[in-house]
Amino acid sequence: MGKKKGLNATRDYYAMLSRYLLPQKKPLIGLALLLFTTIGLQLVNPQIIRYFIDTAQSDKALEPLYYAAAVFIGFSLIQQLVSVIATYAGENLAWRTTNRLRGDLAEHCLKLDMSFHKSNTSGSIIERVDGDVNALANFFSSFIIHLAGNLLLMLGIIILLFRENVLVGAGMLLFVAFAVYVIQWIRKFAVPVWAKWRQVNAEFYGFIGEHLEGTEDTRANGATGFVMNRFYSLLRRMLPLRRKAFLGFSSMWITTIVVFALGNAMAFAISAYLWKAGSISIGTVYLIFYYTELLAKPIEKIRTQIEDLQKADASLLRIRELLATRPRIEDGPGAELPAGPLSVELDNVTFGYDDDPTLKEIDLRLEPGKVLGLLGRTGSGKTTLARLLLRFYDPQQGSIKLGGTDIRSCTLPQLRSKVALVTQNIEILQGSVRDNLTFYDERISDEAIALVLRELGLGGWYASLPEGLDTPLASGGGSLSAGEAQLLAFARVFLTDPGVVILDEASSRLDPLTEYRLEQAVGKLLTNRSCIIIAHRLATVQRADQIVIMEEGRIVEAGSRTKLASDPDSRFSRMLAAGLEEVTA
Structure with missing residues (x-):
């Protein structure tokens, strides 16, 4: 089981490298050359110091010492410069690769x-797209190159130490093998804890995001105490996991210090023995100590790389799970929907979000260009029916056709270009007026946007914009009134020119002038289009050609508006007689 898991992790890392890192060959080669140059300079500099020490003890001329010092300083400066450039190149590579991964994850979501x-x-999705990808930044920037470079540096040091003395080389080789084994052994205890920590962390940020968005409702309903209780409950779950993860990393750090101390002690003992025996000079003693200290650097780097790999293990698992999540709604083969207003037909449609059906055996037909008024209490299934028409979900039973074509045979982009949904809660994005109206579709001209705004009665508002269509709007539409936001949503529909419009009428009360402007806009919106109005006011229902009343997921009454209104026994007629202002109360 463990071997299989390790094999899967290796395969996942290779897949990530192949897709995101290996295509950037030039930056990779440049970074590798910089790192290998740094390694070469690190190996050469102690040889210069050894030469300096031995020459200084031999009472020879000072000129070679000046040359040695100058070469050492020059190489040191070059080494620092190359290190800075390599760090910049590695970070640049990391941001390129992680941003590409972020883009793929966001698009997938x-x-x-x-x-x-x-x-x-x-919040949980944001933590996946950003937090988990951040944990992979080091892996993408230079993990493989740094790992190879540090291994090469260790190998170079061991070879040079063997060249000085077999006993020194053998001792340091044993030290490196022991250090790598111990660090690798400790690593396996921290990975599962880190994975749990990342999961709870994602839940925590999801909780924070939800309740920050709902601050107004939380305060209005006196639920602050409940929210804080949940907040502290999550913190209590996070603390022991964070403590265990920290202890795991701390144990690696402490173990590394102990291992380095043992290495220095071994180098001291071997150097003292060889110098006393006259086998090495004082300069060589310094060289052995310097290389031993230098060995600590790649081992420490490998340790930190392994720590990052621990984080990457957990994050990679979560990213893999996200990418493996497949949409339940798949594109159809690409059947074309006709132009103009479309007929809407539901044949024996049954649907439920879980085991309990929300819609039950719905049969419905709307002729092209006609208006259907959909009435019913909250929870009767009106909004669910609208979601099915856009294929946010597929029914468990029955079929839905637009213009005589089963919507499951259309591609999702084509279907949603022909069906527009105007909800009660208008989403205003942080961006320009143009971006909010076109959703970044550059095919829509500024002239077309201006024409639609004037047609909907927003000409004065448009003329007052300080930067025209480039005027920025705040996220959530804080700079717009409720009526202006609703009219902007209508403008979006006009610009896409769909064949079917689903209007979830705003139930909030507006001032008379805004009511009038909205009524005028709705009239224009319904022209030459099929429309389903999830109605909240009797005034809007009067526009409908057909009326459907829903109750507990079933159609309990349907027919022509005029016939139902004239039938004293119909539910719709009783609503009219009662003069209900709100028909979904």
Whole structure:
């Protein structure tokens, strides 16, 4: 089991390297050359110091010492310069690769269906896309190159020590083997704990994100105490995991210090023995100590690389799980939907988010260009029906057709270009007015946008914008009134020119002028389009050609608006007679 898990991890790392790092061959080769240059300079400099010490003891001329000092200083400066350039190149490479991975993860999340986004909080997804990718930054920037470079540095030191004396080389070889074994042995205890920590951390950020967004509701309902209780409960879960992870890393750090101390003691003992025997000079004693200290550097680097690999193990697992998540809603073969207003047909449709059906055996037909008023209490299934038309979900039973074509045979982009949904909660993105209206579709001209805004009665608002369509809007639409946000949502629909519009009418009360502007805009919106209105007011229902009343996931009444209104026994007629202002109360 352990071998299989390790094999899978190795395969995952190789897949990541192949996809994101190896295509950047030039930066990789440049970084490798810089690191190998640094290694060469690190191996040469102590040889110069050894020469300096032995020459100084021999009472020879001072001129060679001046040359040796100048060469040493020059090489040291070059080494520092190369190290700085290598660090910059490594960070640049890391940001390129991780940003590409972030982009792929974000795009993948956007392609996943609503069931995924309902079961994962926005904070948890952000932690996956950003936090877990950050943990892979070192792996992408230089892990393989640094690991190879440090191993090469250790190998070079061992070879040079063997060249000085076989006993010294053998002793240091044993020291390196022992150090690597001990560090690798300790590593296996920290990886599972780190994985659990990353999971709880994602839950924590998801919780924070949710409740920051809902601060107003939390305060209004007096739920601050409950939120804080959950907050501290998550912290209590995080603390022991964080403590264990920290202890795991601390044990590696302490073990490394002990191992280095043993290495220095071994170097001291061997050097003292060989110098007393007259086999080596004082300069060589210094060389052995310097190389022993230098050995600590690649071992320490490997230790920190392994720590990063521990974090990367957990993060890579979570990233792999996310990328392995497949959308339940797949593109159809690509059947074309006709232009113009589309008919809407639901045949024996049953759907439930879980085992309990939300919609039950729904049969419905709307002719092209007609308006359907959809009424019902909260929870009756009105919004669910709208989501099915956009294929946010697929029904467990039955079929849905637009213009006589089963929507499951269309590609998702094509379907959603023909069906537009205007919800009660208008999402305003942080960006320009243009970006909020076109959703970054550069094919839509500024002239077309201005024409639509004037047609919807927003000409004065548009003229007042200080930077025109480049005027920035705050996230959430804080700079817009409720009516302006609703009219901007209508403008989005006009610009895409769909064949079917689903309007979830805003239930909030607006001032008379805004009400009038919205009524005018709705009239224009319904022209030459099929429309389903999830209605909240009787005034809006009067526009409908057909009426459907839903209750507990079933259609309990359907028919022509005029016929139902004239039938005193119909539910719709009783609503009109009662003069209900809000029809979904």
